[in-house]
Amino acid sequence: MAKKSYGLETEIVHSKFTDDPHKASVAPLYQTATFKQKSLTEMGEYDYTRSGNPTRTHLQNNLARIMKANDAFAVTSGMGCLDVITKMLSPGDEVIAGDDLYGGTHRLLTYLKDKGDLKVAHYDTTNTKLIQAKVTTNTKMIFLESPTNPLIKVVDVKSIADHAHQVNPDCIIVFDNTMMSPVLMTPLDLGVDIQYESATKYLNGHHDIMAGVIATRSSKLAERIYYVINATGCGLAPYDCWLLSRGLKTLAIRVERQEQNCQRVAEFLQKIGFKVRYTGLESHPQHELHQSMCRGHGAVLSFETGSIKVSEKICELTDIFGISVSFGCVNSLISMPCQMSHASIDAKTREERALPEDLIRLCIGIENVEDLIDDLTKALLKAGAVKINSKDELYNAVSVQVQAKL
Numbered sequence: 230m231a232k233k234s235y236g237l238e239t240e241i242v243h244s245k246f247t248d249d250p251h252k253a254s255v256a257p258l259y260q261t262a263t264f265k266q267k268s269l270t271e272m273g274e275y276d277y278t279r280s281g282n283p284t285r286t287h288l289q290n291n292l293a294r295i296m297k298a299n300d301a302f303a304v305t306s307g308m309g310c311l312d313v314i315t316k317m318l319s320p321g322d323e324v325i326a327g328d329d330l331y332g333g334t335h336r337l338l339t340y341l342k343d344k345g346d347l348k349v350a351h352y353d354t355t356n357t358k359l360i361q362a363k364v365t366t367n368t369k370m371i372f373l374e375s376p377t378n379p380l381i382k383v384v385d386v387k388s389i390a391d392h393a394h395q396v397n398p399d400c401i402i403v404f405d406n407t408m409m410s411p412v413l414m415t416p417l418d419l420g421v422d423i424q425y426e427s428a429t430k431y432l433n434g435h436h437d438i439m440a441g442v443i444a445t446r447s448s449k450l451a452e453r454i455y456y457v458i459n460a461t462g463c464g465l466a467p468y469d470c471w472l473l474s475r476g477l478k479t480l481a482i483r484v485e486r487q488e489q490n491c492q493r494v495a496e497f498l499q500k501i502g503f504k505v506r507y508t509g510l511e512s513h514p515q516h517e518l519h520q521s522m523c524r525g526h527g528a529v530l531s532f533e534t535g536s537i538k539v540s541e542k543i544c545e546l547t548d549i550f551g552i553s554v555s556f557g558c559v560n561s562l563i564s565m566p567c568q569m570s571h572a573s574i575d576a577k578t579r580e581e582r583a584l585p586e587d588l589i590r591l592c593i594g595i596e597n598v599e600d601l602i603d604d605l606t607k608a609l610l611k612a613g614a615v616k617i618n619s620k621d622e623l624y625n626a627v628s629v630q631v632q633a634k635l
């Protein structure tokens with residue numbers, strides 16, 4: 230009988246777990262480093278947690294299903310994923326990377342480049358023709374991320390992947406899907422060979438663990454990925470696997486609510502005159518490209534105020550928005566990327582990449598959206614970010630509930 234497949238929301242909740250002798254409703258936590266053998270010569274399925282643990286297997290099987298991969302691997306962080314993936318390369322290998330990657334990604338690639346391990350070239354990945362022109366038979370890997378943050382640049386994943394595979398069938402396309410999560414995007418359907426995600430963000434959703442997930446459809450790549458994870462010992466610890474499995478169950482509904490809230494906040498900020506970057510707005514130059522690849526827009530947006538000082542004040546004047554790096558959590562966060570998450574990129578490079586120093590990034594949570602807009606409105610007014618003569622517009626942009634509180 231053909232296996233029945235359900236909608237993603239159902240698959241996420243309906244975690245397959247059948248082999249517990251006590252029929253536990255929740256997959257048990259195997260908090261153990263070692264497993265006994267049946268006899269001196271008979272090995273069981275597990276022997277040592279670095280190599281494998283049932284709690285990790287359970288999580289990985291669920292992740293593989295929702296990422297539409299054949300294999301998924303849970304490791305200690307998002308950067309741990311990139312470390313594993315780059316360890317598959319050989320000295321002197323040429324790789325291409327985006328120019329607006331996550332700060333930590335940029336740092337690790339630069340470290341490997343400066344040591345002479347890799348040849349890394351960064352390009353503007355919104356320029357599909359440019360990237361295509363730069364791919365040669367020597368290009369071993371291409372690192373993509375979409376939308377990037379905080380600049381919210383969108384990459385035409387399929388055009389780049391298809392072209393690269395044509396030029397060099399062995400070129401490995403690596404995609405960081407942290408911003409969209411498996412709910413909103415299936416990069417493996419777009420020609421990506423290896424997808425990874427910081428599970429510290431949406432997958433876990435509660436900012437109480439760090440984790441990363443690597444997924445692929447290729448059994449050859451899966452074998453190499455597993456080899457590195459087992460050899461280096463970066464597999465996710467059982468308790469963190471258990472927590473991630475728990476957080477994962479609400480992924481679909483969290484992302485749905487966060488996105489709805491984010492769309493409202495983006496429209497509000499745009500309406501009162503800020504330059505807002507969010508793919509959910511039709512004003513985003515790559516709104517359509519993004520929609521052709523994804524099922525939604527996520528919950529991270531950025532906007533400019535025109536003044537570093539004003540931006541700083543706004544961040545400090547909000548009550549609900551916590552000043553914090555990261556995103557994907559149930560609560561809303563505010564940050565200034567140039568001073569926080571992207572501080573590891575030097576000022577000169579930031580300028581070259583047109584990263585505005587006054588940029589504010591908002592990561593929207595699942596709170597009551599009127600409260601979020603209310604909180605932002607108060608901070609914008611107090612910081613002097615909206616002029617008095619545009620107060621009417623501000624008034625028109627917020628809801629009746631918010632108006633009543635102003």
Ligand SMILES: *Cc1c(COP(=O)(O)O)cnc(C)c1O
Nearest residue numbers: 306307308331405407427429440
């Ligand atoms: C946070 C993040 C990472 C790194 O993940 P960690 O779990 O913090 O190591 C990588 N890529 C993106 C896009 C991220 O936001």
